[in-house]
Amino acid sequence: xxxxNGNELLELCKQEDCLISQVMRRREWELGxxxxxxxxxxxxxxxxxxxxxxxxxxxxxxxxxGGLIGGEAKRLAAHAAKKKSLCGPVLQRAITYAMGVLExxxxxxxxxxxxxxxxxxxxxxxxxxxxDEYRISDERLLDGLFNAGAVGYLAMRNATVxxxxxxxxxxxxxxxxxxxxxxxxLMGGTPQQSLDAASTVMMNMLGLVxxxxxxxxxxxxxxxxAAGVANALVAAEMALSGVPQxxxxxxxxxxxxxxxRRLPAELRETAxxxxxxxxxxxxxxxxCG
Amino acid sequence: xxxxxxxxVLGPNMIGPxxxxxxxxxxxxxxxxxxMTPPIKRxxxxxxxxxxxxxxxHGTDRALLGGILGFATDDLNIRNSFDIARxxxxxxxxxxxxxxxxxxxxxxxIRMENAAGQVMTVRGVSLGGGKVKIVRINGVEVDFTGExxxxxxxxxDKPGVVAHITKVLSDRGVNLAFMRLFRESKGHTxxxxxxxxxxxxxxxxxxxxxxxxxxxVMIVQP
Numbered sequence: 001x002x003x004x005n006g007n008e009l010l011e012l013c014k015q016e017d018c019l020i021s022q023v024m025r026r027r028e029w030e031l032g033x034x035x036x037x038x039x040x041x042x043x044x045x046x047x048x049x050x051x052x053x054x055x056x057x058x059x060x061x062x063x064x065x066g067g068l069i070g071g072e073a074k075r076l077a078a079h080a081a082k083k084k085s086l087c088g089p090v091l092q093r094a095i096t097y098a099m100g101v102l103e104x105x106x107x108x109x110x111x112x113x114x115x116x117x118x119x120x121x122x123x124x125x126x127x128x129x130x131x132d133e134y135r136i137s138d139e140r141l142l143d144g145l146f147n148a149g150a151v152g153y154l155a156m157r158n159a160t161v162x163x164x165x166x167x168x169x170x171x172x173x174x175x176x177x178x179x180x181x182x183x184x185x186l187m188g189g190t191p192q193q194s195l196d197a198a199s200t201v202m203m204n205m206l207g208l209v210x211x212x213x214x215x216x217x218x219x220x221x222x223x224x225x226a227a228g229v230a231n232a233l234v235a236a237e238m239a240l241s242g243v244p245q246x247x248x249x250x251x252x253x254x255x256x257x258x259x260x261r262r263l264p265a266e267l268r269e270t271a272x273x274x275x276x277x278x279x280x281x282x283x284x285x286x287x288c289g
Numbered sequence: 290x291x292x293x294x295x296x297x298v299l300g301p302n303m304i305g306p307x308x309x310x311x312x313x314x315x316x317x318x319x320x321x322x323x324x325m326t327p328p329i330k331r332x333x334x335x336x337x338x339x340x341x342x343x344x345x346x347h348g349t350d351r352a353l354l355g356g357i358l359g360f361a362t363d364d365l366n367i368r369n370s371f372d373i374a375r376x377x378x379x380x381x382x383x384x385x386x387x388x389x390x391x392x393x394x395x396x397x398x399i400r401m402e403n404a405a406g407q408v409m410t411v412r413g414v415s416l417g418g419g420k421v422k423i424v425r426i427n428g429v430e431v432d433f434t435g436e437x438x439x440x441x442x443x444x445x446d447k448p449g450v451v452a453h454i455t456k457v458l459s460d461r462g463v464n465l466a467f468m469r470l471f472r473e474s475k476g477h478t479x480x481x482x483x484x485x486x487x488x489x490x491x492x493x494x495x496x497x498x499x500x501x502x503x504x505x506v507m508i509v510q511p
Contacts, residue, residue, distance in 0.1 A: 028295050039295075046299050049363075065306065066346040105305030108348045108368045115298050116418065117308045123299070145299055152298035162417045178298075215343040217306040 001026045006154055006195050006249040013191040020181065020191045021146040024153075028146075043142050046112045050124035053104040053111045054097035064106035066216040068284070073100035090133050091233055095226035098125030102222035115152045115161040118217045119175035121225035123148050126179040126232050130186055140186060147185045148178035151198050151249075158250070159257035163210035164269040166260025168224055173205040173256060176228035176235075177249075183236040196245035199252040200235035203245075207259055209267035211274025214285035220275050301419045302363040309395055310340065310347035313415030315367060318356025320423055320435040321399045321411040324507045331380040331402040332357050338394035340415075341385035350383050353397060357381075362419060398425075429480050431471045435509060437484035442497060443505040446472050446479040453500040454481055461490050478504075 001016075001023060003009040012023050029036045061071035076096040079085065085092040098121030105111045105120055114123040127144050130136055136144075152161065155174040160166040177198035184194040205228070213219045239245070247255075266273030275281055303312040322329060334353050336344050344350050348367070354374050355367035366373060374381055395415040402408050412425035423433050426441070433439055440458075444450045451470065458465065464486045472479035494506045 024295060031292055032294050042296060043299070046296075046302065049302055065348055108304050108306065108311070108351070110302065110363055110365060111305050112299055112302050113308050113312075113418065117303065117305050117312070120305075146295060149295035149298045153293050153295065156293050156298060164417065214346060215339065216346040218346075 001030055003027070005158060006198075006253075009150060009154070010191055010195065019143070019147070019185055020150050020194055021143040021185060024146040024150040040142070043145055044138070047138065047141060047145060049110055049112050050101070050114075051128060053101045053109060054121075054124050054128050055100065056109070057100040057103045058096070062103060062107040062109070064103065064216075064218050065108060066106070066214055066218050068213060068216065068218040069106055069222050070103060072222065073097070073103055090129050091230060093132055094125045094129035094229040094233065096125075097128050098122055098225040098229045099222050101125065102218075102225050106216070106218045106222070114148070115156065115174055115178070116163070116171045118163060118212075118221045119171040119225060119228065121222070122172060122175035122228040122232065123179045123182065125225065125229045126183055127186070130183060134187075136186060144182035144186045147194060148182040151178040151181045151195075154249075155253060159253050160260060166257060167208060167263045167268055168210040169202070169205050169208040169256055170260050171210065172221075172224045172228040173202055173208060175225075176205060176232040177201040179229065180232035180235040180239070183232060184239050187236070187240055189236075189240050193239040195249040197232075197235040197239035199245050199247055199249040200238055201231050202249070202252040202256050203247065204231050204235065206256060207263075209263060209274045210269045211267060211276045212269065212271055213276050213281040215269075215271035215276070219281075297418070303419065304348070304352070304363065304365060304367045307347045308419045309415045309417045310343065310349045311352045311367075312362040312419040313395065313417070313421050314340070314349045314352040314397065315356040315360060315362050316419060316421045316435070317397060317413030317415060317423070318353045318399060319359065319361070320356075320421070320509060321401060321409075321413065322357045322359065323509045324411065324426070324441065325401050325403050325409055326405060326407065327403065328377075329357060329379060329401050329403050332382075333400040334381070334383045335398040335400075336383065336385045337389060337392045337396040337398075340395050340397055341387050344383065344385065353383075353399070354381055357399075357401070393424075426480060427478075429471055429473050429478065431480055431482060432469065433482050433484060436511060437466050438487065438489045438511060439485075439509045440481075440483045440489060440493065440497070441507040441509065442481040442483070442503055443507075444479050444481060444500075445502040445504070446476050447502045450479075450500060450502050451481060453503070454483065454497060457493060457496045458483065458485075461493055463489060463493075
């Protein structure tokens, strides 16, 4: 069982009367190197690492290697504990977790690239927040990861997930598309609604550049992971409400790829433009000395 | 197109902060050390391109040293690899080279010396997402990824050597995935790199070395 694009994925879901996560699982069993029980164990381990990296910084904040970030997740949690959160529980927790994962990543902690290290906070951030709020079981959360994996696979296959090739829209943008699609399935939406949500995310994050201060995976990466979570939540809510998406996921992915390739090199992970080239960032970094 | 697994999307499990600058660096050095007879006593890293510019902030140095020490991309010991190397009596240096720019942006040369005095230099490039390529061994341009079990044969460029290699491997039932010959110039040192499906059997090193033109054999298992 395999699919080359979103359209074929939706066809398979229809034919087999199953969800995106089920198609992705069967694809892995049939075409991958590992037996089904090992696939399941490996995904469970990924979830375990995601949870650890999302929650650890709430108790033990750490300074990043480059010194640009550290302690953000704890601040967010403390603010929410004072009943001051503007976002509401799901988004509040999701951004806290997402920023926490990036804090762990930037301090040489253990994370799961999803699809990259620089975008590793989005998928766990949203899924773990949904689990907290809606008491979703770990088994169902694993379904969510397979669903997210299907969207990420299509992006890797038909476009790119490298910031150096396609900008941040290809990293955090794709991560948010993955998270949105998974959230839709976990909340009872259809495969079509999952891919609609993924498409909406790509549309709303189209053109986002990759401009890391000092060339490090810290700033604005961590903040953008939180923004990715918010975009995912917005898109999932729209899809679940039945708001139609005009542009199919495959076309939106191609549009993202085309835009990415037209971004000048300064805005593709070279730290020569965007945030990285602002006077304040340059002063802080001192890297070009 | 090779199969993209769900774990290529949700993975690798890795020590941050960068799949190319941290995880990829550990993978390159991990492959390099498998080509040497242990114990390695001294290692010199020369960093190029983006590696040279940002290696400290990305922990590329700790990851490279961790790879030499045999740590996987998700091993937290990578963070303490400097201390662990010192405890094990492994000397190390890092030299950024920002003058040579005609290389892939994430390139490292690894010069290793073992207790027996053997010296080897390996060049690796980190391609992103933890994927890597070894592109040079002791000055000879090569190309392999370490994703498959590989036999690297150092030989004199003479007729019949490749036939000997394939005979030994076919007698042992090894199914070849890829086989390539790399050489500096006609008649001089050449490298055969043979990648196979599944693990390579023990003992093929001795059998391969029975050919007088074969100088050395290295086995790199994933």
